[in-house]
Amino acid sequence: MVRRKRKTSAIRRYHRTFGVAAAVFVLFMVLSGITLNHSNGLGLDRQHVSQTALLSWYGINEPEHLYSFAVDDDWLSFAGQQLYLNDRNVLTLPNGVGAVSTGNMLIAAGKEEIVLLDSDGRLIERLHWDQPGSGPIRALGLLENHTVVVKSDHQIWLADTRLLDWQPSGRMVETPVWSSPSSLPETLYQAIMQKYRGDGISMERLLLDLHSGRIFGPVGLVIYDLLALALGFLAMSGLILWVRGKRKSKRNGKSTSEPGT
Amino acid sequence: MIAQILGHDYAALRLRYWCQSGRSAWVLDEIGKELPITVGVVIDQNYIQSLRVLTYRENRGGEVATPAFTDQFNGVSLATNNFIDKDIDGISGATLSVHALTRLANMALYLHRDSGCKDGT
Numbered sequence: 001m002v003r004r005k006r007k008t009s010a011i012r013r014y015h016r017t018f019g020v021a022a023a024v025f026v027l028f029m030v031l032s033g034i035t036l037n038h039s040n041g042l043g044l045d046r047q048h049v050s051q052t053a054l055l056s057w058y059g060i061n062e063p064e065h066l067y068s069f070a071v072d073d074d075w076l077s078f079a080g081q082q083l084y085l086n087d088r089n090v091l092t093l094p095n096g097v098g099a100v101s102t103g104n105m106l107i108a109a110g111k112e113e114i115v116l117l118d119s120d121g122r123l124i125e126r127l128h129w130d131q132p133g134s135g136p137i138r139a140l141g142l143l144e145n146h147t148v149v150v151k152s153d154h155q156i157w158l159a160d161t162r163l164l165d166w167q168p169s170g171r172m173v174e175t176p177v178w179s180s181p182s183s184l185p186e187t188l189y190q191a192i193m194q195k196y197r198g199d200g201i202s203m204e205r206l207l208l209d210l211h212s213g214r215i216f217g218p219v220g221l222v223i224y225d226l227l228a229l230a231l232g233f234l235a236m237s238g239l240i241l242w243v244r245g246k247r248k249s250k251r252n253g254k255s256t257s258e259p260g261t
Numbered sequence: 262m263i264a265q266i267l268g269h270d271y272a273a274l275r276l277r278y279w280c281q282s283g284r285s286a287w288v289l290d291e292i293g294k295e296l297p298i299t300v301g302v303v304i305d306q307n308y309i310q311s312l313r314v315l316t317y318r319e320n321r322g323g324e325v326a327t328p329a330f331t332d333q334f335n336g337v338s339l340a341t342n343n344f345i346d347k348d349i350d351g352i353s354g355a356t357l358s359v360h361a362l363t364r365l366a367n368m369a370l371y372l373h374r375d376s377g378c379k380d381g382t
Contacts, residue, residue, distance in 0.1 A: 123274065124275045125274070
């Protein structure tokens with residue numbers, strides 16, 4: 001009888017300890033689970049993480065380079081492989097070389113591609129640079145009459161007015177103005193940095209990773225497994241304590257109701 | 262009309278095509294599920310002569326690139342409502358890719374007619 005009592009009090013002690021330890025975890029799981037169930041309605045899939053530390057935790061760092069080119073009243077910037085018109089990401093264009101404006105068209109060049117954009121940043125056309133024997137694009141520029149000029153390894157190429165065709169320049173009579181990077185205004189720089197990193201992880205993804213423990217990597221999964229086992233222990237120990245308590249009260253009731261005891 | 266056919270604007274505002282003697286060739290892109298499918302369409306006198314998947318990038322649904330599927334488009338033309346005049350049989354597991362190819366076939370036919378690519382041009 002004494003042994004059983006000791007066992008019961010040990011279970012109760014562990015139950016209490018595990019219960020207190022798991023309470024915070026359970027509350028978090030409940031709240032995050034309910035939030036995840038309504039993540040679309042709450043718009044969490046459309047909101048993005050902007051905290052630098054969190055993004056770095058996910059390995060989303062600032063772009064290796066940011067080159068910006070002033071085109072008319074706008075800025076075209078190459079951040080990593082992304083092209084930004086002012087602070088708006090318009091498309092992917094790796095190995096940015098330069099950007100110019102012909103007045104009605106914005107033109108950005110990577111080493112292997114040229115993209116034509118309208119003034120709102122909508123793609124007009126992507127031109128793959130495949131002039132025979134020319135090699136990659138080294139520079140993009142303009143002549144005084146707004147003719148677009150491309151410099152490759154061994155040649156300078158002139159575009160027609162609609163940028164449909166390219167011709168080798170032959171003997172240049174005019175020196176092109178080659179597009180060169182400039183310093184971005186600080187506010188624009190910050191906005192691009194935030195967008196470059198901020199588009200990486202949605203709040204829904206973050207919450208899912210917190211809910212599953214994956215945010216802490218394999219260690220997080222093991223910890224969450226242990227916490228889940230603790231919850232299982234709580235359920236079992238609670239059940240045992242309840243059954244024993246019930247038996248005890250039944251026994252006590254029986255003994256008090258027996259005559260002469 | 263392109264937005265009506267595709268259900269959204271086409272990714273580029275300008276398209277190049279080849280035209281000779283009423284035949285035109287188009288290279289178009291459309292998202293299947295997540296990635297663009299690149300399709301080549303040859304149209305002869307307002308009828309699709311050939312449709313081929315040039316690049317398929319999705320993990321699943323690559324069956325749409327087989328001639329058994331793409332040959333269904335041969336001889337298809339535009340109905341009066343600017344949509345194609347034939348029902349294209351689907352492939353289970355590749356529904357979105359099938360829809361993407363159907364939309365591109367429709368778009369190529371519309372562009373061919375709109376481009377004025379006729380005999381002698």
